[in-house]
Amino acid sequence: DTEVTQTPKHLVMGMTNKKSLKCEQHMGHRAMYWYKQKAKKPPELMFVYSYEKLSINESVPSRFSPECPNSSLLNLHLHALQPEDSALYLCASSQGTGSDQPQHFGDGTRLSIL
């Protein structure tokens, strides 16, 4: 079992809906990440929260909005998504912000946009 918990596991939504993905970790990690993964592809980084400070992948559209209520929680707010946004959304965390630390992943939310 993963120590990074993501909910829901599956989500189907229309293009006009607003929904949120949730992620929680209790390992005391200070960096949390959102990734998008399409089938048969590696994960692509969307956002990083490092000590609750946000870094953004400039290529991610504004219909994705991250939120970090505290160091253990990470949300991804979704609004007016497109069919091409259907993918597996993965949350990860790492102990610190250095690039020489492993990231630990949750099992993801499988998102389908109708």
Next chain:
Amino acid sequence: GESVGLHLPTLSVQEGDNSIINCAYSNSASDYFIWYKQESGKGPQFIIDIRSNMDKRQGQRVTVLLNKTVKHLSLQIAATQPGDSAVYFCAENGSTGFQKLVFGTGTRLLVSP
């Protein structure tokens, strides 16, 4: 390994064989490498990591080898089991930009009984 289009490179082995999964990394400045295992319907699972001051590291049934001269990383799995069937990703930390870890394209390991 490299993938072409939507096809993942695939390694097929028999149960009990040793498996070797290869990865060519791109950035000579990378000094930290990770192997992840991703089973169907799950997120990537950390297997083993290695820093550039080492050329070999062993875990339980797994060994990672690092050849910095040719920028090559490999994962060896001893006595492969059906439960090892998954997609394996290598990752390196050599990006100077936003992405802390850069993932390889992945290799599918199929283990038949």
